[in-house]
Amino acid sequence: MKCPVCNSESFEVLKSKGKKSKELLLQCNECGNIFRETVIPEKPLECRVVVSEFEKSHKSSVEIYPDEIIEVGNVFEVDGRPAEVTSVENKRGGRVPKSIATEVETIWASYTNIPARVGISVDYHGRILSRKVEVDREFEFTVGDIMKLGDVLFRVNSMKTLERKMRKGFAKAWVIKRVYGRPVEPETRYQYDLTPKLVNIRDEEDEDEF
Numbered sequence: 001m002k003c004p005v006c007n008s009e010s011f012e013v014l015k016s017k018g019k020k021s022k023e024l025l026l027q028c029n030e031c032g033n034i035f036r037e038t039v040i041p042e043k044p045l046e047c048r049v050v051v052s053e054f055e056k057s058h059k060s061s062v063e064i065y066p067d068e069i070i071e072v073g074n075v076f077e078v079d080g081r082p083a084e085v086t087s088v089e090n091k092r093g094g095r096v097p098k099s100i101a102t103e104v105e106t107i108w109a110s111y112t113n114i115p116a117r118v119g120i121s122v123d124y125h126g127r128i129l130s131r132k133v134e135v136d137r138e139f140e141f142t143v144g145d146i147m148k149l150g151d152v153l154f155r156v157n158s159m160k161t162l163e164r165k166m167r168k169g170f171a172k173a174w175v176i177k178r179v180y181g182r183p184v185e186p187e188t189r190y191q192y193d194l195t196p197k198l199v200n201i202r203d204e205e206d207e208d209e210f
Contacts, residue, residue, distance in 0.1 A: 001037050001039075003026075003030065004033070005031050006030050006033070008029065008030035008031065010030060011026045011027060011029055012027045013025070014034070021040050022040075023036065023037075024037045024039060042065065042066045042067070044063035045063065045064055045101055045102070046061050047062055047063070047070075047101065047104055047106075048105070048106045049062050049076070049078055049083070049106070049108075049109055050107070050108050050109070051078050051108075051109045051111060052086075052108075052110040052111070053110070060079055062076050062078060064101045065101060066102050067100070068100070068101040069100055070088055070098060070099055070107060071085065071098030072085050072086060072098065073085060075112060076107075078109065078111075081111050081113055082111065083109040083110060083111050083112060085109050086110055087108040087162065088104060088106075088107060089105045089106040089107075089108065090103045090104060091103055091105045093105070115134040115136060115173075116134070116136070116137045116173035117132055117133070117199065118132065118135060118141070118173055118178065119177060120132065120178070120181070121179070122181050122182065122183060123180065129149075129152060131199075132199040133149075133194045133197040133198055134197055135173045135194070135197050137172065137173055137174040138173070139173040141156060141159055141170060141171060141176060142169070142170035143157065143158060143167060143168050143169060143170070145191050145192065146188055146191055147181070147190055147191065147192045147193075147194055148190045149194050150195050150198070152183060153186060154181035154183050154184060155184050156180070156181050157180050157181055158179075158180045159171055159176055160176070161177065162176075
């Protein structure tokens with residue numbers, strides 16, 4: 001495609017609509033002219049998806065167009081349910097935040113129509129109390145917060161997300177794998193009570209559990 005004014009092939013897509021044929025609103029990067037083009041996209045590719053539901057995961061597939069950009073945060077329908085991309089694996093075996101569809105080997109995703117399940121580990125000087133809670137996916141854990149879990153009060157010291165270990169800041173529950181904390185005095189004022197969110201399952205990371 002070329003700009004009808006200056007013939008430049010450098011442009012920005014302002015709007016795109018349609019599937020069988022796409023109507024594009026483009027702006028030339030050279031002269032700023034705004035123009036429309038209609039294109040017929042290539043046939044979709046079938047891409048492998050590994051989708052998680054709490055501790056379990058299964059393989060499936062989705063159809064994506066070759067020119068699509070797949071990135072963390074995208075939401076696809078997988079087996080009739082919404083799933084959000086948590087990681088993208090390219091054909092070179094690397095995990096990347098985004099990739100053009102033709103270079104994608106596997107999409108890693110998690111269902112969005114379920115709560116987030118987060119591990120909690122409270123360190124009593126080497127003895128670990130480990131539990132799991134289910135909270136809203138958008139719930140934010142912040143390093144430094146005081147939380148209640150049953151008869152335990154603890155301060156969040158760090159968190160392990162899908163990508164890294166955090167010792168400061170905050171993260172949404174859907175990207176957190178585990179929250180680490182240390183107990184505080186019983187009379188300490190707390191921000192959140194996680195007790196109603198406890199899940200009655202054995203924690204796979206239990207160590208000398210109370």
